[in-house]
Amino acid sequence: MNGSLLDASALTGRRSRRAATRRRTGFCILASVAVFSLFGPAVIGIDPARQTLADTLLPPGAAHWLGTDVLGRSVLARLAHAARLSLGLALLAAVTAAIPGVLLGVVASWRGGRIERGLVMLADAVLSVPGLLLVLLFAVLAPGRYWALYIGLSLSLWVEYFRVARAASRPVLAGDAVQASRLLGFGPGYVLRRHLLPALAPVLGTLLAFSAAQAVLALAALGFIGVGLQPPTPELGLMMIEFLPHYEEAPWLIAAPVALLMLLVLGMMLLVSEGEPA
């Protein structure tokens, strides 16, 4: 018995060290993107919509670090605004989806019976529609509006939280520890705080990063096919489609939003790499 304990700790020691390095890398990437998106627009100080038709398709230089696009707009300034938009909207959508998703999941496994069946049916109904399609539907209702995308994203993301929270809280609620707590006179608030949240937190942290990454990608995909946000909004997908025709003469243009998108998603994936929760 001592042996197996030591075994586990030795193994997880090595594995968690590697995972910790990965998490640190992910955190650094995300932090730099966040700093860029928060302070970039102010520091660069160039209006991302200002056109200078005399300076179109300038290569990267001192005035414009990432050059200018076909309308002579600063790519760096547009990228900073796009990063702020993607990161902000994705996080907002993920958090908005997480709160009702988790609460409904806990309610479902707590109450069981008809309430649970109803909620599961609702979640399955939402799940039967591809997530992107749902966002598309809302995007069509109000083309180019932030709120439509935001609602569409949240509505497609909450189901995962619901399912995970329901599955993860069921064994906890059925366990001896919760039964003992109830016998000792503790109410639902205590069970939620002491038993459910500690069990759910690591899973939900992972899920939050995944669904934020999913939202970032969905936003870019919609912009790219022209049904998401509309020009002249600086947005990663829109920038890619705008730069695509110039990829031969100015390949650095399309490289910039693609690299930023990759960094964003990579950072989120690394942040939740597997290993023991810290």
Added chain:
Amino acid sequence: MTTSSVLLAVENLGVHAGARPLLRDVSFSLRPGEVLTLLGESGAGKSLLAQAVMGNLPAALRAGGRVLLDGVESRAEEARARRSLWGRTLALLPQEPALALDPLMRIAPQLSETHELVRGAAFEEAEAAAARDLDAAGLAASARRYAWELSGGMAQRAAATVACAGGARVLLADEPTKGLDAHWRDHTVAMLQSVQRSGGCVVVITHDLRVARALGGQLIVLRAGEVVEQGDAQTVLASPRHAYTRRLVAAEPAHWPRRATVATGAPVLSAQGLSKGFGGKPLFDGLDLQIHAGDRFVLQGPSGTGKSTLGNVLLGLLPADRGVVRRAEGLSSTAFQKLYQDPVGSFAPSVSLESSLRDVAARHRCAWPGVLQQLERLGVPADLLGRRPAEVSGGELQRVALARVLTVRPALVFADEPTSRLDPLSQQEAMDVLLDALDERGAALMLVTHDEDIADAVGTTRWRFVQT
């Protein structure tokens, strides 16, 4: 004794974690048909010995000494040398056999796979052998079932059959009777004896002296990694020489003094016409009972006959199908409490024991120093409280659970096999502490136990559930 007739021999085997010895200087030799029992409290190094012989010690530990296995001699640290013998010469029956089986595979294919891949039989022959084995183990009807569909005893037999299918003649069994009732314990002992009779040898790790006595053969008593006594099982158990062995034998439930009955007081709970069943199968029907303060009510019977369910119905955790449970008037809603077989599972896993206890104390407006005093009386060291439940031994944690229950001043404690996972010494200590605390408060006890001797020593009223 010639080397050729020895099947398994171990010389000066030791296990170290860095410079710290966890197990020291163990030597024994077994010929075909012989058995060795390892006794000792948890943490004494019994499982380490088995792992060192197998060669699957954790990387952080270092083995020393020599191991002779079926004519092949190797140094203990050369684990690789023995790995090729796994399954074919050397088999391990792990703790919790139900977890050792593949949950995604039916029983028969698991067994025939072993015949085919380990023993090298042809496919058809392996299938036939598997069917034969299952038949012999009384599992013919369960061949197409999954591990989780089997009862504890059946999973035990299935795991043992798979472990032996490779033709291994040396079987290491790690606490094979843990949590089994008398019937399945005897069954497991018979299974081990059949390995012995067919010319194999068996090393059994246990803390059940009845298993040691039934198997006979050689015996090693371990304590804190050292051999305190070694010899013939019957002789050692009948006249132990070392003080620790004497205490261990004396702590066996059969030797417990019968507890004096205390004067019973007012009724705390009465039930009339209780019925409960699951999935149309009734567990009990039309049950009447009354429990008074100071009663020690013992429930016995095979697993799955409704002992725990009755407790849960009485505690109000499950609704009865029919009948009523009446609590005595004036009792608080937390007057009925429960102790669990696995105390680790009954605490919030992520917080320290101190936080858990402080929560209870705050909820019931008990002063914290009072709780600390209670813990001291129950023999719980104060430095334990900073740890999480999984980092404390079973015996100690059961006492913390008891302290937690006593904080709410219960009138009735339902204890579901509270000591069945402990070695005899910890078991006796934990049970004494529990009974003393309840007597002191005049609280009633409802005890579920597999153990006849414990029931004899403790119970004032005994009920036996039977298989219907």
